[in-house]
Structure formats: structure tokens, C-alpha cells
Amino acid sequence: MIDEKIQEPQDELSPAPPPLTIKGRMRAAWAHVQCSSLLRRHRFQRRTRRHMDSLGALVCTLPLVGQVGDWLYSLGFSSEYALIRAGRAVRSAALWLAAAFLGAWHSIADIAFPEARVVLREFFGPLYVFCRGVRNIWVHGGQVRRERGFWAGIVADLQYLGRGVVRYMGLLPRMAVYLMPLGALAILLAVVQTMMGSPYTLAVEVNGMTVGCVANEDVFDSAREDVLQRVSYAGTTGETELSIQPTYRLAISSDVLNESEMADAILSAVSDEISEGTALYLDGELTAVCADGDQLQLYLSGLLEPYEDPGDPNVSVSFSREVTLEDGLYFTDSFKDYADIVSLLSGVRQAERVYTVVAGDSISLIATKNNLTTAELCELNNITPDAAIFPGDELIVTREEAMLEVQITRTVSWTEEIPFSTKQTQSSEYAFGTTRTVQEGENGVRTITAQNLYDTDGNLLNQTILSSEITKEPVDREIVVGTRLPSGSVAQVGNGTFIWPVPQYTYCSRWYSSSHKGVDICAPAGTPIYASASGVVSKAGYERAGAGSGYGNSLIINHGNGYSTLYAHCLSLTVSAGQAVSQGQLIGYVGSTGRSSGNHCHFEIRQNGRYLPPQNYFNR
Numbered sequence: 001m002i003d004e005k006i007q008e009p010q011d012e013l014s015p016a017p018p019p020l021t022i023k024g025r026m027r028a029a030w031a032h033v034q035c036s037s038l039l040r041r042h043r044f045q046r047r048t049r050r051h052m053d054s055l056g057a058l059v060c061t062l063p064l065v066g067q068v069g070d071w072l073y074s075l076g077f078s079s080e081y082a083l084i085r086a087g088r089a090v091r092s093a094a095l096w097l098a099a100a101f102l103g104a105w106h107s108i109a110d111i112a113f114p115e116a117r118v119v120l121r122e123f124f125g126p127l128y129v130f131c132r133g134v135r136n137i138w139v140h141g142g143q144v145r146r147e148r149g150f151w152a153g154i155v156a157d158l159q160y161l162g163r164g165v166v167r168y169m170g171l172l173p174r175m176a177v178y179l180m181p182l183g184a185l186a187i188l189l190a191v192v193q194t195m196m197g198s199p200y201t202l203a204v205e206v207n208g209m210t211v212g213c214v215a216n217e218d219v220f221d222s223a224r225e226d227v228l229q230r231v232s233y234a235g236t237t238g239e240t241e242l243s244i245q246p247t248y249r250l251a252i253s254s255d256v257l258n259e260s261e262m263a264d265a266i267l268s269a270v271s272d273e274i275s276e277g278t279a280l281y282l283d284g285e286l287t288a289v290c291a292d293g294d295q296l297q298l299y300l301s302g303l304l305e306p307y308e309d310p311g312d313p314n315v316s317v318s319f320s321r322e323v324t325l326e327d328g329l330y331f332t333d334s335f336k337d338y339a340d341i342v343s344l345l346s347g348v349r350q351a352e353r354v355y356t357v358v359a360g361d362s363i364s365l366i367a368t369k370n371n372l373t374t375a376e377l378c379e380l381n382n383i384t385p386d387a388a389i390f391p392g393d394e395l396i397v398t399r400e401e402a403m404l405e406v407q408i409t410r411t412v413s414w415t416e417e418i419p420f421s422t423k424q425t426q427s428s429e430y431a432f433g434t435t436r437t438v439q440e441g442e443n444g445v446r447t448i449t450a451q452n453l454y455d456t457d458g459n460l461l462n463q464t465i466l467s468s469e470i471t472k473e474p475v476d477r478e479i480v481v482g483t484r485l486p487s488g489s490v491a492q493v494g495n496g497t498f499i500w501p502v503p504q505y506t507y508c509s510r511w512y513s514s515s516h517k518g519v520d521i522c523a524p525a526g527t528p529i530y531a532s533a534s535g536v537v538s539k540a541g542y543e544r545a546g547a548g549s550g551y552g553n554s555l556i557i558n559h560g561n562g563y564s565t566l567y568a569h570c571l572s573l574t575v576s577a578g579q580a581v582s583q584g585q586l587i588g589y590v591g592s593t594g595r596s597s598g599n600h601c602h603f604e605i606r607q608n609g610r611y612l613p614p615q616n617y618f619n620r
Contacts, residue, residue: 004016006364012418015505019245021612024318025345026118032194040290040614043147051329056395057174057483060318062350072539077352084374087234091264096407108356110162110379111172115457121145121448124323126618129168131608133161133164133168134295136160136247136280137157137160137161137164137263138504140156140157140160141154141156141160142156142410143151144156148272149300150195160322167179171511173439177462188210189200197212198252199252199254200250200251200252200298201213201214201215201250201251201252201253201568202214202215202216202217202220202248202249202251203248203250203251203253203255203266204220204223204246204247204248204262204266205246205247205248205249206244206245206246206247206269206270206612207269207270207597211246211262211266211268211269212255212256212257212261212262212265213251213253213255213256213257214248214256214257214258214262215256216616217248219256219257219258219259219262219349220248220262222259223246223257223259223260223262223263223266224246224266225304226259226260226263227246227263227267227385228246228264228284230263230267230279230286230330230334231244232286232606233334234330234331234333234334235284236471244266246266246490258419260326260328261329263328263329264328264329265363267330267331267427269375270283271331273331273332273333273511274329274330274332275291275294275329275330275332275335276298276327276328276329276330276332277289277290277291277327277328277329277330277351278290278291278293278297278325278326278327278337278423278550279326279327279328279330280296280323280324280325281322281323281325281326281355282321282323282403282404282606283321283322284322284324287344288336288340288341289330289334289335289336290335290337290338290341290439291335292338293325293327295338296325296338296341297325297336298334298344299342300319300323300325302319303319303404303406304319304406305316307456310503314410314411314412314450315408315409315410315411316408317406317407317408317409318406318407318409319404319405319407320402320404320405320407321404321405344403345403345404346399346403346404347399347402348400348402348403349401349402349403352396353396353397353398354394354395354396354397355369355370355394355395355396355397356392356394357389357390357391357392357393357394357395358391359391359510361389361391362389363377363383363385363386363387363389364385366389366395366397367534370397370398372397372548373595374503374595375594375595375596375597376549376595377395377397378597379596379597379598380395380396380397380399381395384597393555403454405455406455406456407451407454407455407461408449408452408453408454408455408456409451409452409454411449411450411451411452411466412449412450412452413447413449413450414447414448414506415445415446415447415448416445416446416448416474416528416586417443417444417445418443418444418445418446418470418473418474418502418584418585418586419443419444419474419499419530419584420441420442420443420444420474420475420476420584421474421476421477421534421582421584422476422478422479422497423476423477423479424476424497424520425478425479425480427480430480435479435480436479436480437477437478438478438479438480439475439476439477439478440475440477441474441476441477442474443474444470444471444472444473444474444475445470445471445472445478446468446469446470446471446586447465447468447469447470447471448465448467448468449465449466449468449469450463450464450465451463451464451466452468452526455620460525460526461590462571463525463572463591464572465572465574465589468574470588474584496563498531498532498533498617498618499530499532499533499583499584500532501521501529501530501531501532501565501567501601501603502521502523502527502528502529502530502590502601502603502619505521505522505527506521507521507522508520508522509522509600510612511613511614511615512611512614512615517604517612518566518568518602518603518604518605518611518613519602519603519604519614519615520600520601520602520603521600521601521602521603522598522599523590523599523600523601524590524598524599525571525589525590525591525592525599526571526589526591527589527590527601528586528589528590529570529586529587529588529589530564530569530582530584530585530586530587531557531582531583531584531585531587532557532565532581532583532603532605533557533559533563533565533583534581534582535557535559535564535580535581536557536558536578536579536581537555537556537557537558537575537576537578537579537581538556538557538558538564539554539555539556539577539578540554540555540573540575540576540577540579541553541555541573542554542593543594546568546613547566547568550595551566551568551569551571551573551592551595551602552569552591552592552593552595552596553568553569553570553572553573553588553591553593554566554567554568554569554570554594554602555564555570555573555575555587557578557581557586563605563606564605564606564607565604565605565606566602566603566606567587567601567602567603568587568594568601568602569590569591569592569593569594569596569600569601569602570582570588570589570590570591570593570601571588571589571590571591571592571593571599572588572589572591573586574586574587574589575586575587575588605617
């Protein structure tokens with residue numbers, strides 16, 4: 001009654017539960033199944049455990065089970081004990097064998113090397129005593145420090161050490177066996193360190209007197225050569241006759257002289273007739289000595305100044321020969337007046353020489369007599385090798401050459417077109433020999449940067465290509481060549497087309513003949529030369545490095561189909577051996593190197609080593 005009274009207000013306040021849906025009923029049913037399964041498993045496990053316990057208690061009551069257990073325990077214990085005893089026996093046997101081996105070894109050593117034990121005791125006895133004493137001092141002192149303090153431990157260590165020294169005083173001489181080698185090693189290391197850190201030099205001696213030191217043998221050789229040059233020059237200009245044979249020896253010094261200072265020191269030691277001056281060297285050769293070096297420097301600068309352009313960084317001016325001024329000591333009688341040196345520099349070092357033709361002479365014979373090639377002789381006289389000469393004719397065999405010439409180096413850049421190449425494909429869709437243009441070609445643009453060397457008259461002497469940059473790639477012309485014959489079969493079209501290597505220049509001074517295996521295409525120096533066909537550069541360079549003697553700067557291109565082309569007498573080359581080139585690619589510039597009588601490009605076509613007339617491939 002009380003519960004009903006209490007629950008009645010709650011029933012009035014709590015809302016009625018909502019009715020279960022189908023999904024809720026299915027979930028409740030599944031939960032009921034799971035709970036029932038869990039309860040069944042729990043009851044089964046309890047019944048199984050209870051049965052197993054009852055079975056175990058029943059088995060333990062059987063007398064046979066106790067006897068089997070006792071038997072298994074005895075077997076395990078006996079096995080374990082047997083293994084332990086076997087291990088002890090093995091260890092005892094090993095120890096016995098080791099003791100027997102050591103005893104036998106000691107016996108053999110005593111018989112074979114009776115003094116070995118004594119020697120070992122003499123060498124290592126003091127070391128053993130020392131190590132044992134250090135250990136004992138450390139142990140004894142540590143114990144005293146723990147009991148009575150730090151200083152008491154130090155005092156105990158010193159007392160223990162004193163007792164050890166008194167006790168083993170007899171071992172001190174034997175300790176010298178260790179101390180003496182260690183001392184000798186320390187001394188050796190100190191000596192080596194000192195010697196390695198010393199500044200070793202070469203002391204130069206002349207007539208038994210030391211004149212100074214140089215850093216190395218190269219400086220000595222250079223100074224000696226400089227002295228010999230000064231002596232030789234003085235002997236040609238005066239009456240100086242000296243024989244100087246400087247020598248050197250190894251020394252330690254921190255004060256060394258350079259080449260020029262050593263040369264001055266050597267001359268000061270062998271002669272009193274020397275004075276300070278300035279020497280003029282041309283290409284490393286002593287040419288003149290004067291007293292006024294500043295004035296000579298101003299004269300040389302004055303020769304270059306008219307051609308200098310400070311506002312143009314691409315222009316530099318220099319002499320045709322290496323000019324060096326060096327201050328130093330020189331023989332007094334070898335000095336020249338400033339005016340004489342100026343006259344020497346403004347003159348010629350090799351005047352023009354004329355040869356008079358005699359009976360029996362020929363162009364090649366005259367060239368041989370004067371150490372010239374036939375091409376050089378023909379170039380000097382502007383004649384051909386087959387020109388007629390008669391006794392009494394005069395030929396120039398040496399051209400006049402100035403002592404000192406001014407040369408102007410100018411860095412220049414220019415753009416040039418890159419001719420497009422034609423790509424040819426074959427197709428059986430078209431009749432044999434007919435062509436169809438798939439894509440029109442378009443020239444590219446290349447920027448060339450080079451260093452040109454000019455004389456004072458503006459003549460180009462040499463050209464060095466610095467860079468070649470393509471700013472616009474050429475567009476190849478693509479054509480299709482038909483291969484279908486009227487019969488329907490297909491034929492292979494050969495690839496043997498060539499382009500003129502020097503476009504826009506068609507005049508040839510010489511054509512192909514039995515004595516001339518190519519064509520000479522005339523063009524100004526520096527005109528571009530292009531590859532006549534694609535291939536690989538097999539040779540490129542000067543003379544033998546290129547096409548051979550007489551060809552100057554030259555190259556050979558192998559086109560891979562039995563054909564090859566040759567380009568000779570170039571001013572410079574832009575490709576090298578082993579480099580792949582395409583048809584129309586820049587490979588060099590027209591020049592007159594090698595055996596050449598003027599600026600031109602010597603061009604040859606070969607097939608399997610056989611020379612072909614180039615005029616057969618181009619319209620004359």
C-alpha cells in the first residue's frame with residue numbers, strides 16, 4: 001500500500017514511454033539472443049570446470065599415479081645431477097690440460113731458452129714492481145683519506161712511496177733501461193720539430209763568397225740566366241769578359257732575394273764596373289740598357305697612347321712583342337744613350353732582302369735556299385709556283401719587319417644568319433623523283449663574339465672566336481621525295497647533296513684539275529664558312545692536326561655515306577675533331593693560313609678516298 005502510494009505521484013509526473021518501432025523490437029530481440037548465448041556459455045564452462053576438478057581428485061586417489069610421479073621426479077633429478085657432474089668433469093679436464101700445457105711450455109722454454117726467463121725478469125720486473133707499487137699507493141692512500149682526511153692521505157702516499165724506494169733501490173739502475181730510450185726519443189722528436197720548422201733556403205756563392213739566399217732552385221736558375229744575359233749583352237757592346245759560375249748550398253735563413261735582386265748581388269760580387277740602370281727586354285731577351293728608365297717608359301707609353309681609347313672597354317693596345325723594363329745593376333760599358341734606344345725601337349729588326357735568280361734556279365729551289373716554302377716565296381712576290389723566272393730576275397726572300405709594332409685588340413660582336421637545312425624523307429606515295437614541300441625553311445640568327453687583332457693601318461692580323469650564341473633557331477625545310485616507280489616497286493634514294501660552303505661568293509681562282517684536287521673560293525678574310533653537308537668532324541686544327549701540311553687551319557668532315565669534304569686555309573675554326581655538325585652550320589672563317597697566296601677557302605669533295613670535281617656538283 002505504501003509502494004503504491006509512493007509510485008502514484010511519479011506515474012502522474014513521468015510521461016508514458018513511446019511505443020517500440022520494428023527496428024527497436026529487432027534490436028531488443030538480438031540483445032536477448034546475445035544474453036542467452038552468453039549465459040549458456042557461462043553455465044557450460046562452470047559445469048566443465050567442476051567435472052575436471054572431480055576427475056583430477058579421482059585420479060590423485062589412485063596409487064599408480066603417485067608411483068609414476070615419484071618415478072618422473074627421480075628421473076629429472078638424476079638427469080640434472082648427471083649433467084652437472086659432466087660439466088664439472090669437463091672443466092676439471094680443461095684446467096688440467098691448460099696446467100699441463102703451461103708446465104710443458106715452461107719446461108721447453110727453460111731447456112731451449114734458459115736465459116729467456118732471466119731476460120724477461122730483468123726487462124719487465126721493474127715495470128711490474130712499479131705498476132704494483134702505484135696501485136698499492138693509490139689503495140693505501142685512498143683508505144687513509146677516507147679515514148683521516150685528504151692531507152693525511154697525501155702524507156701516507158709519500159711515506160709509502162719512500163718505503164718503496166728504499167726497499168727497491170736496487171731496481172733503479174734497471175729502470176734506466178726504460179728511461180734512457182724514452183729520453184732519447186724525446187730528444188729526437190724535439191730535434192726533428194726544430195729542423196722541420198726552420199726556414200731552409202739556398203745560399204748562393206760566387207768565388208767562394210756567399211752573396212745571398214734564394215727560396216728555391218727555380219729562383220736560382222732564373223737569376224743565373226739573367227746574369228748570363230747581362231754578361232753576354234755587355235760582351236757584345238763593350239769589352240767585358242767575365243766567367244761567372246754561381247753555386248748554391250743548403251742553408252737556414254729567413255731573408256731571401258728574388259730573381260732580379262739575386263742577379264744584382266751576383267754582379268756586385270764579381271765586378272766593380274756596374275751601375276744602376278733600366279734594362280729593356282723584348283720577348284724575354286735583353287735588348288738595351290739605359291740610365292733613364294722613366295724617360296724610356298714614357299716613350300713606350302707614348303707609342304701606345306694614340307691608339308688607346310679609355311672610354312671603350314672592348315679595345316686594348318699592346319706591342320707585337322712582350323716588352324719588359326727591369327731596374328737593376330748592369331755593366332757600365334753596356335749602357336746606351338736614350339736616343340740610340342729610340343732609334344733601335346723605331347727601326348727594323350729584319351730588312352727586306354732580294355735574291356737574284358741565276359741559271360738553273362727554280363721557284364722551289366730558291367725557296368729551299370732561303371729556308372722558305374714555295375707558297376711563302378710566291379706570297380712574298382705575288383707569283384704562282386709555275387711562274388716563269390729568268391737569270392737576273394730579282395725575288396724578295398725576306399720581308400722587312402719592324403723592331404716594335406703596335407697592335408690593337410678589339411672585341412667585336414655581330415649577328416649573322418644561319419642558313420636553314422633541308423630535311424628529306426622518302427615516301428612510296430609519290431612517283432620517283434617528285435618532291436613535295438611539307439614545311440618552308442627559315443634562316444636562324446647567330447651572335448658571334450670575337451677578338452680581332454689589327455695593325456695600326458687597320459689590317460686584320462688574327463681573329464679569335466670567343467663565343468657563338470644562337471639567338472634564333474633556324475626552321476628546317478622539310479621535303480618528301482617520292483620512291484614509287486612506274487612498275488609499282490620502291491627504290492632507295494641516295495643522299496649526296498651538298499651546299500656551297502661560302503654563300504654569296506662564287507668566284508674561284510682555281511678549279512679542280514689533275515694537279516689541284518679542289519676549288520679555291522675567293523672571299524675576304526673573316527667570311528663565314530658553312531658545312532656543305534651534315535656529318536662528324538674527323539680532323540680539325542692547324543697543319544697536321546687538320547687536313548695536313550700546307551693546309552693551315554683546316555678540317556675534314558665525314559658525312560657517313562662514303563663522302564667527305566675538306567676546308568683549308570681558314571683564318572680560324574669554330575668546331576673541333578669529334579664534333580657533330582649539321583648542313584649549313586658555321587665551321588670557320590676564310591683566311592690565308594698555311595701555303596696560301598691570298599684569302600680563300602680551299603674546298604674538296606671525296607668519295608671513298610677518291611677526289612671528285614666540285615664543279616660537277618655546283619653551277620659554275
